Amino acid sequence: MSSEAVPSRAPIRPLPDLLISQIAAGEVIERPASVVKELVENALDAGAGRIDVRLEAGGIKRIVVADDGGGIEREQLPLALARHATSKIASAADLESVGTLGFRGEALASIAAVATVSMTSRTAVATSAFRIDADSGTVEPAAAARGTRIEVADLFFKTPARRKFLRAEATELAHCITQVQRIAAAHPTVEFNVWHETRVALRLAAGQAQARVLALMPENFGAAQRRVDAQAPGIDITGWVGLPTAARSRADAQYFYVNGRYVRDKVLAHAVRAAYADVLHGTSQPAYCLYLSIDPGRVDVNVHPTKIEVRLRDSSAVHQFVLHAVQAALAESARATSGESAAPVTRLADLAAAPRASVPGTGARGTQQGLGIAQQVAPYLAMLAEARPPAVPEGAADAAPLGYAIAQLAGVYVLARNDAGLVIVDMHAAHERIVYEKLKRQLDARTIPQQRLLIPQVFGADALDVASAEEHAETLAAIGLDLAPAGPAQLALRAVPALLADGAGETGPQLARDVLRDLREYGGSRTLTEHRNELLATLACHGAVRANRRLAIDEMNALLREMEATERADQCNHGRPTWVQLTLADLDRLFLRGR
Ligand SMILES: Nc1ncnc2c1ncn2[C@@H]1O[C@H](COP(=O)(O)OP(=O)(O)OP(=O)(O)O)[C@@H](O)[C@H]1O
Numbered sequence: 001m002s003s004e005a006v007p008s009r010a011p012i013r014p015l016p017d018l019l020i021s022q023i024a025a026g027e028v029i030e031r032p033a034s035v036v037k038e039l040v041e042n043a044l045d046a047g048a049g050r051i052d053v054r055l056e057a058g059g060i061k062r063i064v065v066a067d068d069g070g071g072i073e074r075e076q077l078p079l080a081l082a083r084h085a086t087s088k089i090a091s092a093a094d095l096e097s098v099g100t101l102g103f104r105g106e107a108l109a110s111i112a113a114v115a116t117v118s119m120t121s122r123t124a125v126a127t128s129a130f131r132i133d134a135d136s137g138t139v140e141p142a143a144a145a146r147g148t149r150i151e152v153a154d155l156f157f158k159t160p161a162r163r164k165f166l167r168a169e170a171t172e173l174a175h176c177i178t179q180v181q182r183i184a185a186a187h188p189t190v191e192f193n194v195w196h197e198t199r200v201a202l203r204l205a206a207g208q209a210q211a212r213v214l215a216l217m218p219e220n221f222g223a224a225q226r227r228v229d230a231q232a233p234g235i236d237i238t239g240w241v242g243l244p245t246a247a248r249s250r251a252d253a254q255y256f257y258v259n260g261r262y263v264r265d266k267v268l269a270h271a272v273r274a275a276y277a278d279v280l281h282g283t284s285q286p287a288y289c290l291y292l293s294i295d296p297g298r299v300d301v302n303v304h305p306t307k308i309e310v311r312l313r314d315s316s317a318v319h320q321f322v323l324h325a326v327q328a329a330l331a332e333s334a335r336a337t338s339g340e341s342a343a344p345v346t347r348l349a350d351l352a353a354a355p356r357a358s359v360p361g362t363g364a365r366g367t368q369q370g371l372g373i374a375q376q377v378a379p380y381l382a383m384l385a386e387a388r389p390p391a392v393p394e395g396a397a398d399a400a401p402l403g404y405a406i407a408q409l410a411g412v413y414v415l416a417r418n419d420a421g422l423v424i425v426d427m428h429a430a431h432e433r434i435v436y437e438k439l440k441r442q443l444d445a446r447t448i449p450q451q452r453l454l455i456p457q458v459f460g461a462d463a464l465d466v467a468s469a470e471e472h473a474e475t476l477a478a479i480g481l482d483l484a485p486a487g488p489a490q491l492a493l494r495a496v497p498a499l500l501a502d503g504a505g506e507t508g509p510q511l512a513r514d515v516l517r518d519l520r521e522y523g524g525s526r527t528l529t530e531h532r533n534e535l536l537a538t539l540a541c542h543g544a545v546r547a548n549r550r551l552a553i554d555e556m557n558a559l560l561r562e563m564e565a566t567e568r569a570d571q572c573n574h575g576r577p578t579w580v581q582l583t584l585a586d587l588d589r590l591f592l593r594g595r
């Protein structure tokens with residue numbers, strides 16, 4: 001080593017200005033959509049009521065953003081393009097409480113460093129508009145109405161290395177539109193128009209917040225959402241959350257804003273996710289659009305070059321606040337779904353209230369929709385007792401809302417008859433819900449009864465799983481698992497929650513891996529407080545009877561009785577319904593039998 005020549009070092013020199021800007025631009029301007037974001041945000045900061053975006057070749061060839069905001073004075077035009085020049089903050093104290101979208105005084109300079117830029121602007125009091133060319137710095141009179149119009153051509157032609165990373169025009173266009181949609185969802189009173197070449201790509205009229213959100217969210221969101229609205233001192237949250245029926249396979253309909261700024265924040269996303277823990281698990285992604293307003297002093301927006309991340313000063317309090325607000329919204333009576341076209345609803349309470357009648361307004365089969373969190377079984381039983389006329393003999397079918405098992409179908413469904421007709425139960429989904437609620441009660445009572453395995457399950461594990469098992473030993477014990485390293489690449493499972501003991505021999509290792517994956521994802525010492533429901537759902541999924549297990553009639557009836565006694569039995573942990581009712585009227589309709 002020591003014999004190798006020491007490489008000779010070039011002298012230290014200051015970088016040329018343009019190169020500094022190009023390097024800085026690398027952080028902020030990644031693609032045409034980044035330019036669109038910066039220009040649209042500037043227009044909003046200038047108080048625009050209408051913003052027009054024109055794109056050519058997906059924005060790679062040309063991006064023009066025009067607004068009707070306050071404009072820039074002639075003398076200030078060169079400063080607008082200069083690096084570290086801004087009208088939005090003046091001191092470190094201002095940085096503590098930023099109220100505008102921009103504040104770094106960097107965006108326009110960065111864009112001008114990697115593209116050809118010109119800007120035309122006119123204030124309300126000016127006698128004409130003025131146009132500045134960024135490359136030459138020349139300012140000349142121009143004809144334009146009040147507002148600002150920025151033209152950005154040939155993005156990255158000055159930095160070919162960047163240009164290589166651009167995708168197909170259609171992809172870049174899609175990113176540009178997404179960017180405008182994200183911003184528009186938080187500014188409903190501003191009109192937005194986007195053109196690509198000569199075609200209208202997006203048109204959003206100024207209006208109400210709800211109309212704007214519905215225009216941007218997936219189509220099925222409107223009929224399956226709840227309003228969120230909660231306040232606490234110094235913080236409030238509003239917006240809409242989708243019911244499980246509006247869940248998606250991708251996280252592509254999740255909008256979260258902090259003080260009007262679209263952000264991606266782990267803590268906030270977690271809080272929302274946790275609120276869905278009872279009704280959505282696994283890979284299903286909730287749809288939501290939420291606006292958090294918080295005292296600007298309690299959030300640091302200066303942590304990421306594109307400002308997409310923020311730092312919350314009191315993140316666990318905010319987490320709790322968001323979690324409870326969303327939970328409360330989801331728990332609201334699921335009956336009040338907006339929109340006439342919503343699927344008909346059948347649930348325990350309906351059967352109790354009108355055991356012989358079909359569900360009002362149903363033209364087809366009843367299926368459960370929504371969350372049914374308000375379904376408490378005790379009040380229901382009380383109601384049933386009151387509703388029953390004294391002459392009806394005890395023990396008849398009406399005592400069991402979900403009826404009595406008659407058969408098992410395809411190893412998946414239990415068929416039962418009740419007073420209203422036929423009940424079809426997804427036995428895995430139903431059992432999963434029952435196990436989940438039991439685990440929850442056990443954990444609330446501070447003990448999940450454990451059962452030691454006759455033969456400990458020792459299985460191969462990767463280093464990450466072994467490390468997680470060590471790190472989270474306490475949490476694992478609390479949820480009834482005795483899982484510990486048995487070597488550098490082995491784990492031993494010695495005990496499981498008693499409720500899951502059946503079949504734990506085969507499913508144990510997979511259960512252990514799934515739980516460890518959850519623990520890694522949620523992290524932190526407060527996992528059990530903040531992610532209790534997700535963890536229990538993972539356990540319940542493994543504990544539930546698998547498809548293709550043959551059940552005796554007695555077992556099926558036991559399942560039905562447990563479902564009746566279990567809160568929220570009508571929706572499994574993954575948001576699927578656990579049972580449906582086919583009424584006699586539904587059956588008559590199927591057979592075209594008039595009544
Ligand atoms: N559309 C516009 N209308 C009026 N003034 C504008 C407009 N765009 C930019 N400006 C002015 O030019 C300045 C520089 O804009 P630039 O986007 O570079 O920085 P910024 O918005 O202050 O901060 P950031 O870099 O965080 O975006 C702004 O502070 C603002 O005064």
Ligand SMILES: [Mg+2]
Binds near residue numbers: 038041042102103107
């Ligand atoms: Mg800006």
